[in-house]
Each structure stands twice: as C-alpha cells, then as structure tokens.
Amino acid sequence: METKGRNILHVKDLCVRVKTKDGYMPLVQDINFGIEKGKVLGLVGESGCGKTVTSMSILQLFNQKNMNIQGSITLKGRELNGLKNNEMRQIRGKDIAFIMQNPMNAFTPVFTVGHQFVETIRSHTSLNKKQAKKLAIEVMQYVNLPDPEKILKNYPFQLSGGMLQRVMIAMAACLHPAVIVADEPTTALDLYNQLLVLRLLDRIRSEYGTAILLISHDLGVIAEMADDVIVMQNGRIVEKANVFQLFEHPHHEYTKKLLTTRPSLQVEQQPVIHML
Numbered sequence: 001m002e003t004k005g006r007n008i009l010h011v012k013d014l015c016v017r018v019k020t021k022d023g024y025m026p027l028v029q030d031i032n033f034g035i036e037k038g039k040v041l042g043l044v045g046e047s048g049c050g051k052t053v054t055s056m057s058i059l060q061l062f063n064q065k066n067m068n069i070q071g072s073i074t075l076k077g078r079e080l081n082g083l084k085n086n087e088m089r090q091i092r093g094k095d096i097a098f099i100m101q102n103p104m105n106a107f108t109p110v111f112t113v114g115h116q117f118v119e120t121i122r123s124h125t126s127l128n129k130k131q132a133k134k135l136a137i138e139v140m141q142y143v144n145l146p147d148p149e150k151i152l153k154n155y156p157f158q159l160s161g162g163m164l165q166r167v168m169i170a171m172a173a174c175l176h177p178a179v180i181v182a183d184e185p186t187t188a189l190d191l192y193n194q195l196l197v198l199r200l201l202d203r204i205r206s207e208y209g210t211a212i213l214l215i216s217h218d219l220g221v222i223a224e225m226a227d228d229v230i231v232m233q234n235g236r237i238v239e240k241a242n243v244f245q246l247f248e249h250p251h252h253e254y255t256k257k258l259l260t261t262r263p264s265l266q267v268e269q270q271p272v273i274h275m276l
C-alpha cells in the first residue's frame with residue numbers, strides 16, 4: 001500500500017491544521033498511504049475523524065489562509081501540496097476527480113446540467129461546444145443514463161439525487177482521471193441508486209485503471225469495493241490492511257468496534273440490475 005514507485009497517488013506525512021484565534025489546531029496528523037492504478041482504497045472511520053479533511057487536502061480545496069497543509073501529496077509523481085489554484089484547476093477534473101456526498105453541491109443551480117458538463121469538458125480539452133456535448137452524451141450513455149439530451153437541458157434541481165450523482169460520475173469519468181476521490185458517494189442515495197453508483201465506479205476502475213479513494217462510513221460498501229482499507233480515528237490512521245485481513249483479523253480495538261456495528265449493503269444478494 002505504501003511502495004511509492006507503484007502508487008498513482010501517494011500521501012506522505014500529511015498533517016492539516018486549522019487556524020484559530022489560539023493558533024493552529026491539528027485536524028489530521030501523520031497520514032500516510034498510497035493507491036496503485038486500478039485499486040480501491042477504502043477510508044473508514046466515525047463522523048468527525050478527518051476523512052473529508054483528508055480528501056479535501058488531497059484535492060487542495062482548502063483556503064490556504066485558514067488551513068495549513070504539511071506533508072507530501074503526489075499524483076503520478078507530481079507534488080500537489082502547495083500548487084497554485086490555477087495549477088490545481090488544471091489537474092482537478094482531468095487527472096483527479098472528486099465525487100462528493102451531495103451531488104447538488106457539485107452543480108451551480110443557475111446553469112443547466114448540460115452547460116456545466118460541456119464547460120467542464122471544454123476547460124480540460126480543446127473540444128468545441130458541439131464536440132463536448134457529443135462526448136457528454138456518449139459518457140452518459142456509457143453510464144446508462146436515460147435520455148441524455150433531455151438531462152442536459154435540465155437544471156440540477158429538476159433531477160433526482162441518484163440521477164445527479166450518476167451525472168457527476170459521468171462527468172468524473174469522461175476525462176479518464178488517474179484517480180477518483182469519492183467521499184461518501186452513496187450515502188445520500190436509496191439502495192437502488194447506491195448499487196448503480198457502486199457498479200459504475202467499479203466499471204470505471206476496471207476499464208480505465210482509475211485508482212479510487214473511497215470514503216465511507218458504511219463497511220458493507222467498503223467490503224464490496226475496496227482492495228485495502230485504512231481506518232481513521234481522531235484525525236489519525238489507526239489501522240491499515242488488506243480488506244480481507246481487516247475484516248477477518250482486525251488488530252486495533254477501534255476497528256473491532258467498528259466491525260461489530262457492521263451493516264448493511266450486501267451487493268451480491270441484491271437483484272441483478274441490468275444497466276452495465
């Protein structure tokens with residue numbers, strides 16, 4: 001999990017501190033992990049343990065005036081930590097995509113889904129509007145979204161959460177990023193849409209070799225999807241292991257406690273969904 005050479009994404013000694021009136025306060029510390037091409041790394045831990053802070057730091061989404069990020073975050077060997085906003089904008093979406101819990105937050109309410117999809121494609125490619133729209137439709141067909149032309153004409157609020165999440169995944173997938181950071185991508189969805197989204201992510205991983213950092217509090221999702229898992233508690237990694245090892249022989253007391261509350265989603269026991 002940590003051999004830097006094979007890792008597409010490598011995080012070393014990450015420490016994130018927030019500025020307060022009493023000085024800097026650590027939110028996450030000593031975070032070390034790597035993800036190889038085509039692999040899924042699960043990140044689990046209770047609410048507030050630092051999962052989102054870790055993912056936002058990887059994507060350099062924090063305002064550097066309030067947040068101090070130390071350590072190294074390399075994507076295909078390139079250091080991301082400390083890059084300027086305009087440099088990160090070139091990388092986000094193209095080389096590393098972010099899928100967040102609430103897809104509504106990913107879209108601007110005042111523009112149509114199509115406008116936002118096409119502009120995202122155009123900001124990373126030399127395609128003109130017509131070509132970008134064609135690509136958007138192709139990718140939406142790839143993720144089995146019904147009637148892509150109609151969806152593109154909709155505003156975000158006109159689509160269901162599940163539909164919007166799949167559009168966001170289509171947007172994330174269309175530029176074949178090396179890494180997808182998916183922060184609780186299924187939490188806001190009903191079971192049917194959870195399954196669709198997980199299968200889509202798995203398809204993108206297997207077809208494009210995309211590495212996925214999958215953040216979830218749902219150990220059922222992690223068990224289905226992840227190759228390796230890291231467990232966080234109070235801003236630190238307390239355990240790292242292969243998924244089978246973690247579920248069968250958890251070492252840390254906190255991991256054992258998490259596993260006793262294990263739910264929920266048994267993907268293989270669900271009816272087959274004919275979409276992929």
Ligand SMILES: Nc1ncnc2c1ncn2[C@@H]1O[C@H](COP(=O)(O)OP(=O)(O)OP(=O)(O)O)[C@@H](O)[C@H]1O
Pocket residue numbers: 018027045046047048049050051052053054217
């Ligand atoms: N922008 C911020 N400024 C100050 N503190 C923050 C900020 N973002 C997160 N925190 C704090 O950092 C800690 C970790 O939060 P984080 O959102 O990473 O947790 P999480 O594991 O993702 O939780 P959840 O599962 O509920 O999303 C929490 O104590 C949170 O209050």
